[in-house]
Amino acid sequence: MLKVKDTLRSTVHLSFDGRVVKSFHGPDAPARFTNEVRILKHLESRGCPFVPRLLEADPERLRIVTTNCGSRVEHLDADRTRSLFAELEPFGVRHDDPDLRNVTYRQADGRFCLIDFELATLLPESECPPIPH
Numbered sequence: 698m699l700k701v702k703d704t705l706r707s708t709v710h711l712s713f714d715g716r717v718v719k720s721f722h723g724p725d726a727p728a729r730f731t732n733e734v735r736i737l738k739h740l741e742s743r744g745c746p747f748v749p750r751l752l753e754a755d756p757e758r759l760r761i762v763t764t765n766c767g768s769r770v771e772h773l774d775a776d777r778t779r780s781l782f783a784e785l786e787p788f789g790v791r792h793d794d795p796d797l798r799n800v801t802y803r804q805a806d807g808r809f810c811l812i813d814f815e816l817a818t819l820l821p822e823s824e825c826p827p828i829p830h
Contacts, residue, residue, distance in 0.1 A: 729815035766810035767803035
């Protein structure tokens with residue numbers, strides 16, 4: 698496996714079959730793990746097409762396995778970045794870490810995607826605009 702991120706909060710590896718393996722550590726690791734699992738399950742249930750799919754969640758090891766959403770984006774203007782994160786709100790989620798490091802590009806369909814939901818917030822239904830079709 699290829700290590701693609703190693704910080705105080707998490708370590709991320711890319712497996713040779715394309716899966717992403719994220720291990721949580723550091724401050725509040727169990728809460729961040731639980732939140733990311735909850736957010737990813739919610740986004741999948743709402744049919745959000747531009748986030749990773751949760752394949753495995755291991756609460757004992759504080760580790761998740763997800764699908765790969767493409768490669769990291771190095772350059773994107775601020776307006777486009779803001780609009781990408783705003784696209785989550787109709788699906789009931791506010792990212793809460795809207796930084797370029799959490800944007801990827803999926804070449805298969807030419808889609809920008811969003812990753813890293815450990816700090817995200819599930820919005821009350823009353824705050825969610827309708828999902829665009």
